[in-house]
Amino acid sequence: MDHVSLAAKSGEVLCVVGESGCGKSVTAMALMGLLPPDSSLISSGNLRIGGETFDLTRDVVPRAMRGNRIAMIFQEPMTSLNPAFRVGDQICEAIIQQGGATRAQARARAETMLRRVGIANPAQRLLEYPHQLSGGMRQRVMIAMALANDPQVLIADEPTTALDVTIQAQILDLIRDLRDDIGMSTIMITHDLGVVAEIGDRIAVMYGGQVVEQGPVREVFDNPQHPYTIGLMSAMPGLERPGARLAIVPGTVPTIANMPEGCRFRTRCVFATAACARRPALSEIAAQHQVACHFVPLEENIEVAR
Incomplete structure (x- = not known):
C-alpha cells in the first residue's frame, strides 16, 4: 500500500x-x-x-x-x-474476549445475533459445527x-x-x-x-496498492475518468449485446517488486505517454470525485496528450 x-x-x-x-x-x-x-x-x-x-x-x-x-x-x-468447534462456542469466544461477558451472557447474546441475521432455530444452530x-x-x-x-x-x-x-x-x-x-x-x-x-454509497478503485479514483458511486459510474476504472467497467457483461465478446484490460497487475515508476498503470494504459513516468496526484475533478491521472478530464485532454 x-x-x-x-x-x-x-x-x-x-x-x-x-x-x-x-x-x-x-x-x-x-x-x-x-x-x-x-x-x-x-x-x-x-x-x-x-x-x-x-x-x-x-x-x-x-x-x-x-x-x-x-x-x-x-x-x-x-x-x-x-471446523473443530461448534458455532456457538466460536461466537461466544468473540463476545467474551472483547465484551467481558459471562458464558451464559455470551450464549444468550450469540443466540440473539443468529436470530438477528435471519438464522432460524438459533438455539439449535449454536450446537452445530460449520460443516453442518x-x-x-x-x-x-x-x-x-x-x-x-x-x-x-x-x-x-x-x-x-x-x-x-x-x-x-x-x-x-x-x-x-x-x-x-x-x-x-x-x-x-x-x-x-x-x-x-x-x-x-461511495467507491474507491485501487491499482498497484494505490487509490486511483474515488467518489460517489453514481458520479464515478456515470463519469469514470481513470483509464483503469474505464477498463473495469468496460469488462462488465451487459444485456445490450448478448453473446458479444467482453472488453479486457491488457496485461496483469505488476508485483510489488516490479512496480513501474510514476503512474503504476502506465504499462497497461492505452493512453500512456512519457508524462506518465511522473506519479500523478490524486486530484479532485468534481464534488468528492478524485482521480490520479495526468490527463483528466480525459474527454478534453487525451487528444492533446496523444
Whole structure:
C-alpha cells in the first residue's frame, strides 16, 4: 500500500474495487492489525474511529479494538470458522474476549445475533459445527460474529464469494439492513461492480496498492475518468449485446517488486505517454470525485496528450 486514504461516514458503505493483487485485502488486514509481522511493515498510518485515532504501526492498539470498534467478515467462511468447534462456542469466544461477558451472557447474546441475521432455530444452530451449515448460513454466522460486539466499522472482504445469486442477494440485503439499524460504517471489498451498484454509497478503485479514483458511486459510474476504472467497467457483461465478446484490460497487475515508476498503470494504459513516468496526484475533478491521472478530464485532454 502506498499513501492509501479511505473514509466512510457513519451509516455509509464504501466499496473498494480492483483486480486481485491490487491491495484491497492487504489494506483491510492492515486496518485490522492482522498483517504478519515477519513479512510486512507499516511505516506510517492511522485509523480514526469516532474522533479517536489509533497508530497502525503499533500492533497492540489494533488488537485492543478488534471486534468492539472494528470488525471484519472474511472471504471464505468455511476456512475462517474453526471446523473443530461448534458455532456457538466460536461466537461466544468473540463476545467474551472483547465484551467481558459471562458464558451464559455470551450464549444468550450469540443466540440473539443468529436470530438477528435471519438464522432460524438459533438455539439449535449454536450446537452445530460449520460443516453442518450451508454456505449462506456460514456467511450469516460470520456476520453475526463480526457484529456481536456492535462495532462502529465493519469490513466485509468479498462476503458473497462462491454464493449463488439468491443467497448473494440475501446477504447484501442483510448487510444493508444491519447498517441501517446500527448506523455503522461499512467497507465492502469486492470485484463485482454489480454489488457496488446495489449497495455502495461511495467507491474507491485501487491499482498497484494505490487509490486511483474515488467518489460517489453514481458520479464515478456515470463519469469514470481513470483509464483503469474505464477498463473495469468496460469488462462488465451487459444485456445490450448478448453473446458479444467482453472488453479486457491488457496485461496483469505488476508485483510489488516490479512496480513501474510514476503512474503504476502506465504499462497497461492505452493512453500512456512519457508524462506518465511522473506519479500523478490524486486530484479532485468534481464534488468528492478524485482521480490520479495526468490527463483528466480525459474527454478534453487525451487528444492533446496523444
